[in-house]
Amino acid sequence: MKIALIGYGKMGQAIEQIAVAKGHEIVLKINIDNTADFTPEAIKMADVAIEFTGPETAFENIIKCIENGVPVVSGSTGWLDRLSEVEVAVKEKDGAFLYSSNYSIGVNLFFEVNKYLARLMEDYPSYDVSMEEIHHTQKKDAPSGTAISLAGQILENLDRKKNWVNQSASNPEELSIISKRIDPAPGTHVVTYSSDIDDIEIKHTAHNRKGFASGAVLAAEFLSDRKGIYSMRDVLFGG
Numbered sequence: 001m002k003i004a005l006i007g008y009g010k011m012g013q014a015i016e017q018i019a020v021a022k023g024h025e026i027v028l029k030i031n032i033d034n035t036a037d038f039t040p041e042a043i044k045m046a047d048v049a050i051e052f053t054g055p056e057t058a059f060e061n062i063i064k065c066i067e068n069g070v071p072v073v074s075g076s077t078g079w080l081d082r083l084s085e086v087e088v089a090v091k092e093k094d095g096a097f098l099y100s101s102n103y104s105i106g107v108n109l110f111f112e113v114n115k116y117l118a119r120l121m122e123d124y125p126s127y128d129v130s131m132e133e134i135h136h137t138q139k140k141d142a143p144s145g146t147a148i149s150l151a152g153q154i155l156e157n158l159d160r161k162k163n164w165v166n167q168s169a170s171n172p173e174e175l176s177i178i179s180k181r182i183d184p185a186p187g188t189h190v191v192t193y194s195s196d197i198d199d200i201e202i203k204h205t206a207h208n209r210k211g212f213a214s215g216a217v218l219a220a221e222f223l224s225d226r227k228g229i230y231s232m233r234d235v236l237f238g239g
């Protein structure tokens with residue numbers, strides 16, 4: 001499979017290693033200093049693009065891939081206020097797009113445990129829930145995309161929480177997400193249910209970026225010959 005890497009930072013480089021080891025070919029590498037090389041002709045050489053740039057640049061990059069008929073897997077966080085525009089573009093161009101706030105298999109299993117635990121806790125109001133995420137100091141966005149996904153799953157399944165806040169909660173309807181920036185943390189997420197009697201805590205700790213990178217390559221393999229909009233759930237659990 002011919003892959004275009006849009007964003008060649010920590011994630012782009014980790015993805016390259018795994019993709020090449022699996023026999024894929026990297027036909028384009030775009031970073032901030034060679035964005036002029038991201039031409040229609042160059043991107044059309046790829047069977048699939050993998051986009052990991054960041055909050056400010058993801059949307060334009062994704063649209064450019066879709067407009068040129070190239071399926072795109074994105075892992076960039078902090079841009080999802082524009083997701084509906086991407087969805088419209090995919091429909092208009094009969095394109096292919098896959099997004100996950102976290103590509104690691106472990107976190108996607110953690111998502112399922114998180115939903116299950118929230119559903120159980122619906123009947124046990126003595127437990128209050130809060131979250132913590134820890135990442136390296138270069139991270140541009142807070143809370144992390146993964147934390148926002150986890151919070152969304154809790155809000156969908158636990159009626160007593162109405163919205164999340166990126167600070168301590170000021171009332172029982174708020175779900176608190178505390179963000180910490182400590183090097184070299186690749187990504188830690190903790191969900192804690194606390195009562196007067198005990199705590200129940202679920203925690204995912206990434207030891208490195210291999211899980212994110214191998215999941216993104218798996219997603220690219222899944223998407224390259226498909227049309228439509230997908231998530232990591234489709235890749236791992238068939239929807």
Ligand SMILES: NC(=O)C1=CN([C@@H]2O[C@H](COP(=O)(O)OP(=O)(O)OC[C@H]3O[C@@H](n4cnc5c(N)ncnc54)[C@H](OP(=O)(O)O)[C@@H]3O)[C@@H](O)[C@H]2O)C=CC1
Nearest residue numbers: 007009010011031032053054057075076077101102103212
């Ligand atoms: N979904 C997931 O599983 C994961 C998501 N992420 C997310 O992925 C994104 C990237 O993370 P990471 O690789 O660690 O970050 P890095 O900062 O290491 O890499 C981003 C790269 O993109 C480059 N870049 C910036 N603007 C553009 C542009 N317009 N076109 C092309 N390249 C550009 C940057 O260049 P320069 O350095 O010169 O600015 C940098 O090299 C973040 O949003 C992060 O939250 C990260 C890990 C896992």
Ligand SMILES: O=C(O)C1=N[C@H](C(=O)O)C[C@H](O)C1
Nearest residue numbers: 077102139144145146186187
């Ligand atoms: O920026 C990172 O590094 C990471 N970003 C993603 C997020 O915001 O959730 C995924 C992972 O936690 C690493």
